[in-house]
Amino acid sequence: MARLIVMGGGVSGHTAATFAKKWLGNEHEVVVVTPNSQWNWIPSNIWVGVGQMNKEDVVFPLAPVYEKAGIDYRQAKAISIHPYGNKQSDKEYITIEYTGQGKEGQTEELTYDYLINATGPKLNFDATPGLGDGKGQMGSNTVSVCTADHAVHANLELQQIFEKARKAKENGTGERQKILVGTGHGMCTCQGAAFEYIFNIEHEAKKAGVRDMLDIKWISNESFLGDFGMGGLHMKVGGYVVSSKLFAESLFSERDVPWLIGAHVSKVEKGKAHYELLDGTTGVEEFDFAMLIPPFAGVGFKAYDKEGEDMTDVIFAPNGFMKVDAKYDAGAYENWKASDWPRTYQNPTFKNMFACGIAFAPPHLISKPASSVNGTPINPTPPRTGMPSGIIGKAVAHSVCDMIKNGAENAHLHEASMAEMGAACVASAGKGLTTGTAAAMTVYPVVPDFEKYPGTGRDTDYTFGEIGLAGHWIKHILHHLFIYKAKLKPGWTLIPE
Amino acid sequence: MAKKEEENFAKKDQFTLTMIPSGFARKMRTCVIWQFIRFIAINIKMLVVVSKSH
Numbered sequence: 001m002a003r004l005i006v007m008g009g010g011v012s013g014h015t016a017a018t019f020a021k022k023w024l025g026n027e028h029e030v031v032v033v034t035p036n037s038q039w040n041w042i043p044s045n046i047w048v049g050v051g052q053m054n055k056e057d058v059v060f061p062l063a064p065v066y067e068k069a070g071i072d073y074r075q076a077k078a079i080s081i082h083p084y085g086n087k088q089s090d091k092e093y094i095t096i097e098y099t100g101q102g103k104e105g106q107t108e109e110l111t112y113d114y115l116i117n118a119t120g121p122k123l124n125f126d127a128t129p130g131l132g133d134g135k136g137q138m139g140s141n142t143v144s145v146c147t148a149d150h151a152v153h154a155n156l157e158l159q160q161i162f163e164k165a166r167k168a169k170e171n172g173t174g175e176r177q178k179i180l181v182g183t184g185h186g187m188c189t190c191q192g193a194a195f196e197y198i199f200n201i202e203h204e205a206k207k208a209g210v211r212d213m214l215d216i217k218w219i220s221n222e223s224f225l226g227d228f229g230m231g232g233l234h235m236k237v238g239g240y241v242v243s244s245k246l247f248a249e250s251l252f253s254e255r256d257v258p259w260l261i262g263a264h265v266s267k268v269e270k271g272k273a274h275y276e277l278l279d280g281t282t283g284v285e286e287f288d289f290a291m292l293i294p295p296f297a298g299v300g301f302k303a304y305d306k307e308g309e310d311m312t313d314v315i316f317a318p319n320g321f322m323k324v325d326a327k328y329d330a331g332a333y334e335n336w337k338a339s340d341w342p343r344t345y346q347n348p349t350f351k352n353m354f355a356c357g358i359a360f361a362p363p364h365l366i367s368k369p370a371s372s373v374n375g376t377p378i379n380p381t382p383p384r385t386g387m388p389s390g391i392i393g394k395a396v397a398h399s400v401c402d403m404i405k406n407g408a409e410n411a412h413l414h415e416a417s418m419a420e421m422g423a424a425c426v427a428s429a430g431k432g433l434t435t436g437t438a439a440a441m442t443v444y445p446v447v448p449d450f451e452k453y454p455g456t457g458r459d460t461d462y463t464f465g466e467i468g469l470a471g472h473w474i475k476h477i478l479h480h481l482f483i484y485k486a487k488l489k490p491g492w493t494l495i496p497e
Numbered sequence: 498m499a500k501k502e503e504e505n506f507a508k509k510d511q512f513t514l515t516m517i518p519s520g521f522a523r524k525m526r527t528c529v530i531w532q533f534i535r536f537i538a539i540n541i542k543m544l545v546v547v548s549k550s551h
Contacts, residue, residue: 258509
């Protein structure tokens with residue numbers, strides 16, 4: 001009997017674990033280690049953040065689902081990896097520290113035959129002074145929509161802002177509220193989530209009758225609006241092939257949301273965000289309410305050899321993400337190729353170790369790199385959205401299952417390069433059954449391949465975007481569909497990632 | 498005749514050189530009948546991309 005440990009129970013890890021258990025059956029063990037007791041459909045957190053959904057709408061408990069699937073569920077965080085075992089045994093293992101199940105604080109060693117790192121990002125709030133609390137958590141100067149709990153708190157704060165705006169309007173004081181949304185560091189990703197949040201705030205403000213009392217502004221590290229960490233995209237519209245920049249700027253202008261881009265937020269204080277621009281100039285944006293996405297890092301595992309010596313840098317890149325079969329020495333932007341991106345997500349040193357979702361170390365950015373004249377990097381890092389994360393998780397699970405069933409030497413490793421897969425994304429611009437809108441987009445491939453598609457890097461026959469009520473319906477349907485799938489309800493495998 | 502949807506061009510310098518949808522284009526975004534047709538079309542496009550990716 002082989003044991004597969006999946007660290008992480010998010011979109012990628014949950015997909016990997018549930019498919020692995022389905023394919024392996026009861027003959028082999030699948031263990032999920034995650035510090036969370038609940039699964040979160042993260043794309044809907046923005047609606048919790050504006051009060052259009054409750055926390056209960058976007059989470060569900062993991063334990064019953066894993067019990068039903070026959071998966072061994074440990075509510076714990078993984079602390080360290082020991083791929084050579086220790087002095088007493090050659091068997092590889094991880095150490096975990098429980099965060100629930102009545103064993104809070106207890107540590108345990110779990111041996112493994114195969115390991116999948118699907119731990120997602122560490123929300124690195126402390127990378128920007130004042131964005132974090134200095135202890136690794138979000139600070140009190142801004143809000144976040146990265147987790148369901150953060151989003152609940154964000155909505156409480158937002159409603160207070162709406163109330164102040166309402167009172168100012170009623171009393172005729174003219175006092176305006178300033179709202180700032182975007183990225184909280186020069187190397188953030190997830191601009192899409194911030195995009196959704198700012199336009200949902202704007203939509204809700206209109207519904208609440210206070211839009212005219214708000215100044216809503218965007219701040220991000222993108223060199224152009226519509227970059228989204230992917231270098232933007234080109235789509236066919238009205239007989240033209242058009243950059244996403246035009247449509248992004250159009251939406252911001254239409255909704256009266258000015259933007260400040262090419263910005264690295266260097267410090268946050270109460271009511272103030274200090275930033276540096278690409279040309280080296282600095283400034284301060286004042287706010288009454290701010291949602292700034294933190295930069296991501298790996299969760300911070302350590303790895304030790306048999307003697308107990310630190311070997312973290314053998315397995316992990318400096319940013320904490322796990323090394324896989326990517327070309328990490330691609331060099332300058334001019335040398336980047338689609339083939340730099342990983343295909344099997346197997347760790348190059350330890351063949352029984354894989355990383356999927358956000359946890360793998362990308363070879364480099366997708367967007368063109370940029371730094372300020374002072375040398376400060378100000379460029380989006382690559383996003384790993386739900387669809388690629390799910391596809392990669394499933395492919396990795398498939399590889400591991402083949403290695404278990406057929407032997408590691410004979411197994412076929414399944415491939416899921418982001419340079420050869422597309423993504424369907426839906427970015428909400430406001431919720432409402434007949435009043436909502438969302439930008440529905442497909443991009444193919446996710447990572448541009450300028451050799452195969454000179455000029456745009458993508459196949460414009462399969463790359464498109466459109467904003468409207470239809471997109472909103474799709475996003476709302478996907479909310480229900482993916483929660484249904486994650487709960488392993490009947491027919492769940494028929495729903496594609 | 499003043500068109501409300503064009504007012505934003507003058508609100509900020511950075512808005513002036515963008516494109517803003519007309520009133521008709523905005524209405525079509527939430528026209529249920531038209532958006533139902535777009536719902537079908539978008540879903541087909543998405544399913545094609547999803548199938549190419551798996």
